[in-house]
Amino acid sequence: MRLTVTIDGDLFAKAVQTAGPGVNEAELLREVINTLVRVQAARRLAALGGTRSGMADIRRRRPEPAS
Incomplete structure (x- = not known):
């Protein structure tokens, strides 16, 4: 695609x-x-963080090993 733009020199x-x-x-x-596309996609993904209602908590640590 061709595009003509004016850019600050x-x-x-x-x-x-x-x-x-x-x-x-x-x-x-x-x-x-x-x-620009990657940065904007990352911002949108970060903005979604924790917005899903009704989602069960996700365990962050492994259980202690049995002795």
Whole structure:
């Protein structure tokens, strides 16, 4: 897919500098989008934490071994 965007020049220069010399600009933008998707998915998953009503408690420790 082709997309035309306007990006802050200073911010893009920082991203290129952080990524290292010789970085492909298209690959850099692809990685930025992938990272955004992962971060947002993690935030949504964290927001769900403990919201299921009626769910039985989950044991967190193993039972003591029998002697």
